[in-house]
Amino acid sequence: MDTLNNASTWHRHFNTQAPYHVWATHRLLEAVSRLPGEDYQRDVGLFFKSVHGTLNHMLVAEHLLWYARFAKGKSPVLALNSEIEPDRERLAQAIKGGSANWTPLIASWSAERFDGHLDYQTSQGAPLSLPFAATLAHVFNHATHHRGQITAALTAMGQPCPALDMVDFLQTEQASKT
Numbered sequence: 009m010d011t012l013n014n015a016s017t018w019h020r021h022f023n024t025q026a027p028y029h030v031w032a033t034h035r036l037l038e039a040v041s042r043l044p045g046e047d048y049q050r051d052v053g054l055f056f057k058s059v060h061g062t063l064n065h066m067l068v069a070e071h072l073l074w075y076a077r078f079a080k081g082k083s084p085v086l087a088l089n090s091e092i093e094p095d096r097e098r099l100a101q102a103i104k105g106g107s108a109n110w111t112p113l114i115a116s117w118s119a120e121r122f123d124g125h126l127d128y129q130t131s132q133g134a135p136l137s138l139p140f141a142a143t144l145a146h147v148f149n150h151a152t153h154h155r156g157q158i159t160a161a162l163t164a165m166g167q168p169c170p171a172l173d174m175v176d177f178l179q180t181e182q183a184s185k186t
Contacts, residue, residue, distance in 0.1 A: 018122035018141040019114075025148050026111040028177045033107040035170040036155050037063075037100045043167055048096060052161045056089060059158055063099055066154050067092050071106030073131065074147045079113050083129035107151075114144075 040048070040059060051057040056065040068090050076082045093099040122141040129135050152172075159169040 015119040015121070015123045019117070019119040022114045022122070022141075022144060022148075023111075026114045027181075028174055029110060029148055029151060030104075030107045031177050031180070032155060032172045033103060033151070035172060036158060037104060039162060039168065039170050040158065041100065043162065043165070045096075047165050047167075052164065054157050054161060059161055060096065060099070061089070062154050062158055062161075063103060064092055065089060066151060067099060067103050067106065070147060070151055071102070071109070074150075075106065075109060075113075077126060077128040078144065078147075079109070081128075083133075084131075085133060086131060088131065110147075 040063070043059060048059050052059070054062050056062045065088055068086060068088055072084060072086055072092065073088075076084055093102055122144075124140045125137045126140045126143045127135070127137045155172055159172065162169045
């Protein structure tokens with residue numbers, strides 16, 4: 009496969025991945041909104057302890073670090089566990105808004121952009137240059153990983169969880185077009 013076809017494949021992939029990401033994030037946050045406050049803040053053994061801590065980390069990593077790197081070419085210095093938004097509702101709104109930012113950003117890139125590199129600095133200030141498409145895939149895989157942690161925590165607390173599979177999203181999208 010030549011470079012252009014590979015880049016076009018990545019472009020199509022991420023133009024599907026971004027709307028899926030918005031859909032899955034909204035469904036997760038809807039389920040989390042029904043969680044009692046004490047369970048929302050409770051240490052349930054996640055890497056970032058609680059559902060709140062994990063959501064806060066998602067805001068930091070995805071929106072404040074990675075989005076800034078991809079959209080603005082900036083590399084903020086920020087700890088991955090920084091408490092950005094202590095208010096539950098404002099945190100959910102910030103995550104929803106941040107997830108929506110990826111769709112127009114990705115649509116604005118040429119297909120050739122996906123064959124390049126992302127040059128940035130780590131949170132500790134070390135310079136890196138990584139494959140653009142693979143690094144963007146990391147952003148969405150990271151979100152999927154943490155959504156999975158939160159749904160497992162919801163299940164362990166006896167709460168209902170939404171279906172977040174890509175296939176469910178694709179079926180929903182297909183049904184909305186008929």
